[in-house]
Amino acid sequence: xxxxxxxxxxxxxxxxxxxxxxxxxxxxxxxxxxxxxxxxxxxxxxxxxxxxxxxxxxxxxxxxxxxxxxxxxxxxxxxxxxxxxxxxxxxxxxxxxxxxxxxxxxxxxxxxxxxxxxxxxxxxxxxxxxxxxxxxxxxxxxxxxxxxxxxxxxxxxxxxxxxxxxxxxxxxxxxxxxxxxxxxxxxxxxxxxxxxxxxxxxxxxxxxxxxxxxxxxxxxxxxxxxxxxxxxxx
Numbered sequence: 001x002x003x004x005x006x007x008x009x010x011x012x013x014x015x016x017x018x019x020x021x022x023x024x025x026x027x028x029x030x031x032x033x034x035x036x037x038x039x040x041x042x043x044x045x046x047x048x049x050x051x052x053x054x055x056x057x058x059x060x061x062x063x064x065x066x067x068x069x070x071x072x073x074x075x076x077x078x079x080x081x082x083x084x085x086x087x088x089x090x091x092x093x094x095x096x097x098x099x100x101x102x103x104x105x106x107x108x109x110x111x112x113x114x115x116x117x118x119x120x121x122x123x124x125x126x127x128x129x130x131x132x133x134x135x136x137x138x139x140x141x142x143x144x145x146x147x148x149x150x151x152x153x154x155x156x157x158x159x160x161x162x163x164x165x166x167x168x169x170x171x172x173x174x175x176x177x178x179x180x181x182x183x184x185x186x187x188x189x190x191x192x193x194x195x196x197x198x199x200x201x202x203x204x205x206x207x208x209x210x211x212x213x214x215x216x217x218x219x220x221x222x223x224x225x226x227x228x229x230x231x232x233x234x
Contacts, residue, residue: 021046022168023069023080024138025111027126027175033105036140039118039126041173042111043137046071046080049090054112054172056146057180066090067111071133080131082109105130112172119179136165139173139234144192144200147171149220149228163220163230173234194233 023046027039040057044050046069053067068083068090086092108129118125132138139145150167174192181189191203205211218231 021071021133021135022137023071023082024132024134025108026130026132026138026140027108027173028105028128028130029122029126031105031128033128033130037143037175039108039124039175039178040112040114041126041129041140041143041175042170043139043168043173044069044170045137045168048169050170051088053170057112057114057172078133080133082111084111114180115182115184117181117183119177125180137168137171139171140175141234142176142194143234144174144176144194144202144216145171145232145234147230147232149230151222151227163228167228169227198233200231200233 023042023044025042025044026033026037027041028035029038040054042054044053044067049066049068051066053065066085066088068085070081070083072079072081083090105128108124108126110124112125114125117123137147147163148169148171149163150169177191177193179189179191181187186206187208188204188206189208191205193201193203195201199215200217201213202216203211203213216231217233218229220228220230222228
């Protein structure tokens with residue numbers, strides 16, 4: 001996998017500029033990014049090396065990779081640089097591709113390659129992305145979020161088992177009723193939704209039939225390979 005550096009030019013936001021900001025990728029279908037969010041997005045803490053981002057969405061063999069996002073200021077412009085390494089722990093000396101994006105709505109970078117088609121028969125999990133920065137992670141309403149949290153204690157109560165925004169590292173975000181259609185190892189689809197009471201639901205159909213739905217909401221859970229994880233509706 002090539003290392004990708006993509007630079008997103010955003011309007012200057014000196015009021016929140018600094019370390020510890022979240023880079024939010026909000027997915028859209030059209031180039032104006034003014035309709036309801038559609039697709040798979042992310043909210044990612046900057047200045048942290050992240051291994052296998054979103055790999056749970058990949059149904060085939062996952063190739064090790066890692067991401068690192070850095071925020072800098074240049075000539076009163078905020079620049080977000082994303083580095084995609086071919087190995088875990090942000091090491092290696094790969095080839096580099098570079099993309100420069102505009103202010104509002106940009107062509108979606110491929111953060112996690114997924115061997116599937118998506119709602120409406122689309123080949124990409126989103127076509128356009130609105131990129132924002134925030135002090136806390138941000139998600140579209142009624143989306144299914146798989147949050148990953150640091151094992152390092154940053155909570156006020158001294159607990160290592162808390163999943164709060166104090167130790168949130170990144171989240172994969174799937175908009176309401178978005179469907180992923182896999183062809184490997186057989187034809188099946190997964191549709192993510194949020195119920196009226198905020199429960200995260202997953203509907204699985206095999207070959208467009210034999211469907212079943214289950215509650216996938218998950219309280220704060222320790223995962224040695226990934227830190228603490230939690231699944232919830234935004």
